[in-house]
Amino acid sequence: xxxxxxxxxxxxxxxxxxxxxxxxxxxxxxxxxxxxxxxxxxxxxxxxxxxxxxxxxxxxxxxxxxxxxxxxxxxxxxxxxxxxxxxxxxxxxxxxxxxxxxxxxxxxxxxxxxxxxxxxxxxxxxxxxxxxxxxxxxxxxxxxxxxxxxxxxxxxxxxxxxxxxxxxxxxxxxxxxxxxxxxxxxxxxxxxxxxxxxxxxxxxxxxxxxxxxxxxxxxxxxxxxxxxxxxxxxxxxxxxxxxxxxxxxxxxxxxxxxxxxxxxxxxxxxxxxxxxxxxxxxxxxxxxxxxxxxxxxxxxxxxxxxxxxxxxxxxxxxxxxxxxxxxxxxxxxxxxxxxxxxxxxxxxxxxxxxxxxxxxxxxxxxxxxxxxxxxxxxxxxxxxxxxxxxxxxxxxxxxxxxxxxxxxxxxxxxxxxxxxxxxxxxxxxxxxxxxxxxxxxxxxxxxxx
Numbered sequence: 118x119x120x121x122x123x124x125x126x127x128x129x130x131x132x133x134x135x136x137x138x139x140x141x142x143x144x145x146x147x148x149x150x151x152x153x154x155x156x157x158x159x160x161x162x163x164x165x166x167x168x169x170x171x172x173x174x175x176x177x178x179x180x181x182x183x184x185x186x187x188x189x190x191x192x193x194x195x196x197x198x199x200x201x202x203x204x205x206x207x208x209x210x211x212x213x214x215x216x217x218x219x220x221x222x223x224x225x226x227x228x229x230x231x232x233x234x235x236x237x238x239x240x241x242x243x244x245x246x247x248x249x250x251x252x253x254x255x256x257x258x259x260x261x262x263x264x265x266x267x268x269x270x271x272x273x274x275x276x277x278x279x280x281x282x283x284x285x286x287x288x289x290x291x292x293x294x295x296x297x298x299x300x301x302x303x304x305x306x307x308x309x310x311x312x313x314x315x316x317x318x319x320x321x322x323x324x325x326x327x328x329x330x331x332x333x334x335x336x337x338x339x340x341x342x343x344x345x346x347x348x349x350x351x352x353x354x355x356x357x358x359x360x361x362x363x364x365x366x367x368x369x370x371x372x373x374x375x376x377x378x379x380x381x382x383x384x385x386x387x388x389x390x391x392x393x394x395x396x397x398x399x400x401x402x403x404x405x406x407x408x409x410x411x412x413x414x415x416x417x418x419x420x421x422x423x424x425x426x427x428x429x430x431x432x433x434x435x436x437x438x439x440x441x442x443x444x445x446x447x448x449x450x451x452x453x454x455x456x457x458x459x460x461x462x463x464x465x466x467x468x469x470x471x472x473x474x475x476x477x478x479x480x481x482x483x484x485x486x487x488x489x490x491x492x493x494x495x496x497x498x499x500x501x502x503x504x505x506x507x508x509x510x511x512x513x514x515x516x517x518x519x520x521x522x523x524x525x526x527x528x529x530x531x532x533x534x535x536x537x538x539x540x541x542x543x544x545x546x547x548x549x550x551x552x553x554x555x556x557x558x559x560x561x562x563x564x565x566x
Contacts, residue, residue, distance in 0.1 A: 128232040129161035130225050137222040138168055139213025142206065145182040147219045148172060154223045159230040164205065167196035184210060231267065238263040258420040265423065303430060303469060306343025308559055310546045313535055314505065317430070317469035321539075322460045324436075324499055326474045326488060327509040328481075332531070333473045334359070334434050335367065335555045336509060340471065341432045342368055345403035350429025353406045353422060357438035361407040368405075371556040372396035378553070412440040415458040419465070428468050433459070435473035436499070453498035460502040474499060476508075486515055490536050506537035511550060531557065 137155075141148050157170045171190040175182050180190075184206050191202040242260045302316025317323060327333040338354070345352040356364050370377050373396035375389050385393065408421065422428060433439070441451035456472075463470040476492045488508035493499045500506060511531045531550040535543045549558040 127161065127236065128229045130229055131162070133222045133225040133229075134160050134162060134165045135209055135212050136214075137219055137226065138165060138172075139209040139211075140219045140222065141172060141182060142184060142187065142210050143213050148176050148182065150219050151223045152176060154220075155226060159226050161229065161233065164197075167191065167194070168206075168209075170194070171196065234267045235264075238267060255417075258417050261420040261423065262416050265419070303344055304347060305340045306347065307340075307533075307546070307548065307557070310533060310535075313541065313544055313546060314538065315541065317471075318504070318540065319467045319469065320464040321469040321504040322456070322463045322502055323469055323471045323505040323507065324474050324493070324503040325471055325507050325509070326476050326493055328476050328488075328514070331509045331511065331514055332550060332552070332557065333509060334364075335371075336533070336557050337432050337434060337471050337473055338364065338368060338555075339371065339557050341405065341430060342372065342400075342403070344430045345405045346399070348429050349404065351404040351406055351425045351427050352430045352432070353408070353425065353428065354432045354434070355413060355418060356407065356409045356434050357411055357413060358434060359409065361409045364407060364409075367555040368400065369393060369396055370554055372400060374554055374556075376553050377555060412438065414440050415455060415462055419462050422462075422466055428466060431463070431466070431468060431470040433470065433472045435475065437475050456498050456502040460504075472503075486510070487532070487534060488536070500537065503537060504539040505535065508534040508536055510534060528558070528560075530560070 137151060141151070152173070155169070157166045157173065160166045160169055168187070168191065171187060171194055172182055174194070175186065175190055180186060184203070188197075188202045188206055191197045191206075196202070197205070242256075242263060245256050245259055302314065302318040302321070304311045304316050305314070325333050325337055334356075341352045341354055344350070354364065366380055367377075369375070370380050373389070373392040375385065375393060379385055379389065404427070406425070410417070418431075418433075422431065436452065436455065439455050441454050459470060459472060474493060476488055480486050480488055480492050487510050490500045490506060492508075493506070509531060510533075511529060513529050528549040528551060531548040533546040533548055535546065537543065547560045549560050550556075551558070
């Protein structure tokens with residue numbers, strides 16, 4: 118039993134806790150109304166936690182809940198001696214006037230529990246800040262995560278009747294009929310791929326795999342730029358391998374159609390300078406946002422992304438450079454934790470997340486080197502957690518000795534294999550690849566630079 122001083126300070130309702138327990142004893146069917154709303158830890162007093170825990174055990178075991186059976190269960194669990202249990206349980210029955218208001222009692226208990234959680238979180242945040250351990254930014258991320266976790270617990274626990282979902286379906290279908298673009302997922306900007314995916318849906322985790330040098334970053338950034346230009350939404354790019362300046366340099370090459378070697382050397386003619394200025398001006402009007410923090414965690418990402426008000430897409434380059442919140446025994450387990458957290462992040466933020474991932478070397482030893490799902494490096498959880506898995510492949514990648522010096526000026530055939538699509542069919546989409554421009558295109562598009 119908490120000290121009297123603590124009882125004064127911590128929010129809780131003795132009346133509501135006793136009333137709901139007594140109401141269940143009067144009408145055991147009422148536990149069906151509160152099982153989805155409350156957990157034992159939502160009760161403040163330890164004896165009430167013990168009683169509700171016992172009721173929960175009996176509910177799971179399909180046992181009838183009454184004074185006799187509850188006393189017996191409490192005694193077996195070691196929560197009370199038989200005499201003390203019987204005395205207190207009978208008092209709860211005497212105090213309970215009606216079983217009709219259990220939902221109201223449950224809401225009171227839940228609200229008080231939420232307030233206590235906020236108080237405890239505030240204390241943890243204050244203790245962490247007072248300790249002066251780590252960077253102030255890390256403490257801020259910790260504080261945001263603690264509050265966010267409490268907010269997330271306020272989920273809707275009620276069921277939705279099928280008639281309501283049917284109405285929502287008809288509304289969606291009518292909207293699509295009148296304006297097909299209004300509800301479909303965010304377009305990648307590659308028509309054939311968009312026809313297959315029907316856009317990137319809110320909450321989708323999209324894994325983009327390929328061997329090093331295959332163009333994963335380029336393709337992901339091309340999509341990011343297309344989305345930023347088309348939607349005017351904020352597009353966040355986490356680059357764990359390259360600096361912001363390197364990424365933007367690639368984007369300028371792609372948009373201005375300037376050879377990367379010319380950009381690195383600064384040897385641009387007047388026409389190239391003009392195209393560069395036009396591309397820079399157009400890009401400045403978009404909401405492309407960059408973060409090149411090395412070894413960032415999902416918690417840190419989520420803390421930064423929650424501050425954005427009009428987020429449309431997240432790109433992460435790449436998975437194997439991320440850090441887990443907790444160091445596991447092996448890297449496979451860590452990757453599993455990361456991909457699961459990223460899927461939950463996509464769902465919570467209600468935006469698609471493109472996650473670049475390295476592939477294992479097994480592709481190199483096969484005659485057919487087109488990647489398959491089992492090639493995803495480090496963990497099978499990548500395939501499991503992803504809604505969509507795409508692989509990039511080019512024949513020229515494995516035939517470099519056969520390429521002549523003029524190939525940089527020509528479009529090279531590439532393939533995007535949609536190996537998993539939770540929302541539809543899979544297929545291989547042909548693409549054009551201009552390595553010197555850091556650009557993927559529709560196969561019929563051609564550029565000279």
